[in-house]
Amino acid sequence: MRLMFIAVLLAQAAAYGEQFFLINTCETGYHETFDCFEGTYLSLTNGFSVYKEYRTVMTNGDLDFRGVCEGGVTAGGCYSLQTASNNRALGFQPTDTKYTPGIIEMRITNASPYDIRTFSLSYDVVCLNNSDRSSSIKLEYGSPNVLSDTASSINNLTPLLKDVSPVWTYSNVVAEIKPGYVLKRGACFVIRWIFDDAGGSGARDEYGIDNIKITARSAGGTVIYIY
């Protein structure tokens, strides 16, 4: 039975053409730190995808995966943002043609024996405010292969006017996600962070996300900790 279930999940993965993150344990948490992200496709955590335009997913060999940076870059790309000596985040240097909009997508599959009705989500918006432009990170979620089917009201902005001496800043965001339907065992769910311009002109801030913590809650009231 278990082998059959795994086979179904793998078939779904093949159908989506991408890996996804399995929620398959109780009481064992999930906390994505991106500290092992090298700014490459192959170092992306399972279940995560990056789009440099609204529907253009980045694949292995895409030259806009530009490795690790400490900030102050000008080349548009997806970077591992080295925000401290032992801390990295997943983010972008956007340009006129790249990541405006861009997407970080997290594909989740309920591989647990429970029905899931809600998720408690926490993440940090990471920013190096080194340009006179404001950018946004909007949270969206929904079913796989459907963009923008359920928008959240959460939309975080980077500051418009650049700082005199920019440093990496972290701003925590918490959200309760209610899909509106029960995620049965084997069902998939997608959370997206939409990056885009929000005001100003010229170059853009470097920004991204870090410390994703997610808790799935079952229909029966059982809490499944996955951070």
Ligand SMILES: [Ca+2]
């Ligand atoms: Ca980190």
Ligand SMILES: [Ca+2]
């Ligand atoms: Ca700015």
